[in-house]
Amino acid sequence: MGKPTGFLEYERRNGQITAPADRIQNFREFHGMLSWEEQRLQGARCMDCGVPFCQAGVTIGGMVSGCPLHNLVPEINDMVYRGNWEQAYIRLSRTHCLPEFTSRVCPALCESACTCGLHADPVSTRENERAVIEYAFAHGLVNARPPKVRTGKRVAVVGSGPAGLAAAIQLNRRGHSVTIYERNDRPGGLLRYGIPNMKLEKDVVDRRVRLMEESGIRFVCNTNIGKDVSGQELLKQYDRVLLACGAGTPRDIAVPGRDALGIWFAVDFLTMVTRRLLDSNFSGTPDEPVRGRRVLVIGGGDTGNDCVGTVIRLGASSVTQLEMMPKAPERCAQNNPWPEWPRVLKTDYGQEEAASVFGCDPRIYQTTVTGFKKDPKGNVCGARLVTLKPEKDETTGRVNMVPVEGSEKEIPADLVLIAAGFLGSEPSVAEAFGLKLDGRMNVATQADGYRTGNDRVFAAGDMRRGQSLVVWAIAEGREAAREVDESLMGYSNPV
Template sequence: MGKPTGFLEYKRETAKVLPPKVRIANFKEFRTPLNKEKQKLQGARCMACGVPFCQSGMMIGGMASGCPLHNLVPETNDLVYTGNWKQAFLRLSKTHSFPEFTSRVCPALCEAACTCNLNGEPVSTKENERAIIETAYENGWVTPQIPEVRTGKSIAVIGSGPSGLAAAQQLNRRGHSVTVFERKDRVGGLLRYGIPNMKLDKAVVDRRIHLMEEEGVKFVTNVNVGKDIKAEELLKQFDRVILACGASNPRDIKVPGRDAKGIYFAVDFLGQVTKALLDSDFAKVPYELAKGKNVLVIGGGDTGNDCVGTSIRLGAKSVIQLEMMPKPPVERTPSNPWPQWPRVLKTDYGQEEAIAVFGHDPRVYQTTVTEFIKDKNGNVCQAKLTKLKSEKDPKTGRMMMVPVEGTEEVIPVDVVLIAAGFLGSEKYVTDAFKVAINGRTNVDTKPDQYQTSVDKVFTAGDMHRGQSLVVWAIREGREAAKAVDESLMGYSYL
């Protein structure tokens, strides 16, 4: 695949990125893709390695190696190299529902598993994927796939995030009638309100939603299933129900002063910003949330980084991002060999912007909050921090991060954003459908299955596997759709 000597002849080249101080002036996407000829050369770098870990999607060392969707990566890279863009789109569409989403927000598990990593830089598969899908849209190849025959079967999908959308798309194309229920005012779930616009332009989400509507999928917003409508009603009205509500139960920070004003869960904060932008057609930026304020972000993952980038765009006076774990190494350690996911230091767009604006990396490692201090009006005004060290628990033998005495310090804080991850599904939904849950409060199923403990009720996405990536959610949605189709028809070609 690709050009046999391409990986030796061409260097990895990626999209041009606006300088941090330029792009923070708005909430627009800031990457300018390569032109077609340069992108073709990136496809040429795919080295016909013979064992394409890039598309394996297998678990190695507790982390996924390669694409969970099993995208036919070497084949699409070769089609990019030869300029067969339509064939590349058709090939990608065999395994993927929404390349326009993952090509913007996925951490590129395919690239981490690329054989080129052994002696150089990986093939830019993620950007090749974006070039394929955007070329397809530009040329009118992405058209509504309206089923010629309807089966007479109906499915309710609860949640319009990536897993719910993927399941709905597949089942509708099979000929079933699909209704997607969303508790928010707009469709998209995490894609809409959990990911900032500069990372995933909401027009990209709308473009796909409009296509699905043309295909026959029905979307119902502002309906909170389990509260506004009973589970029993849906089970009477529909032949099957898929729970795809996400791992939307955020992990809290339980320390003194937690009840202070100005402390938000990260996704609530990000959603509030996006909603204000969308409601005003980007005419009104909610600067009042962070302008001139000292912002403390608790959590070092993608959501924490999004909070950093968003706070800077809102005019924050300062931004500090706390990470409990030690600073990762710059390069792989011997215990973390290829093709495992590389556990190395990654400086994302938000951190790059903080470095440009404030002159230093916002991340503070091996540190946690022990108390929030309020002013006379009940607003958070300071935070007590302490350093952490790794110690083995004598009872369990597990390594734990424990406080280091004498390292306490107090910093000024006006806004706190908790981005410490999620604990699992929300209780009112699982209670409403009476489905079994596991120890992590995810909806329980048999291994590699999607049928819940309740007849006719299935599950998919983060609600099933726990907090994860958009690409995994799409994989789950597609697999759940197949399971539902088999339960309805006795077989499935999805």
């Protein structure tokens, strides 16, 4: 696929990235695109490798290697190389209905499994994907596709994040009448409020929502199922219900001083910032809770990084980010061979910006919080930290991070953002339908399926599998839609 000698002739090139000092002045996307001709040469780098792990989406070494959507990556790259953009879009659309999102926010599992990346830079598959979908939008190839015939079946999708949107698109294409319920004021779920604008501009979300509405999908916002509308009411109105509400229960930190003012869950903070930016049409900056404050971010994952990038744009005087685990190696260890997901040190945009503004990486590894300090008014003013060390439990064989005696210290902090992950789905929606949760607080479904204990109710995405990636949510939404369709029609024929 691609040019047989392309990987020898062309080096990997990415779209231009705005320098940290410039991009922190606003909330706009900062990752540019190559020209169509330049991107063609990146498609040429795709090797005729014979075993395309990039599209496998299989578990190797306990982690997924390759695309969970099973995008036919070599074929798409070949079409990019040949400049056949329309066919590339058609091929991509067979397996993927929301590529404008993954091409911006996915960690590119496909590239980590790329054969070319074994000894050189992998093929820039994610940017190739973005070029394909943006070319398609720019040239009128992405259009509303209302079905020619309706089945008379009605499906309610609860949640308008990536899983819900993907499922709704597939079900609508099959001719079912689909209504999406969203508890927030605007559709998009995680895509709208969980991912900052500089990673995913909300115009991109709006563009897709408009297409879905033109295709006949109905959105009902400001509606919380289980509170505003009961589960029984929904089951009376619809033939099937698909729950795609995400993993909305944040992991808290139960330490002394947790009740201090100025301590936020990360998702609540990011939602507040995005909502105020959208409400003001980006004419105002919601910097009051942040400007001039010393910010502590607890959590080293993607959400923690998003918090770092956000508070820098809002004028924080300093940022510290805590990570419980040891610092990852610069290169893959011997027990982490290709094509396993590389467990190596990754420095994301927020950390880059912090280093540019404050002169150093904000992360402190093997550290956690043991308590918070409050000022006389009850505001958080500091945090007590302790260093951790890995220690193997001889009984279970698990390695736990345990405190190092005598390593306690205090740091100042005027604003604390807890980005320690999620414990599972919020129980209220499951309770509205009388559904059981599993041991991880996810909605329990049948083995290797999406049907819950109620034959007319299905679950998909983070609500079913736990906190995960956007690409996994889309894959789950598509598969759940197939199962819902089969339950309604006796068979499924995805289009």
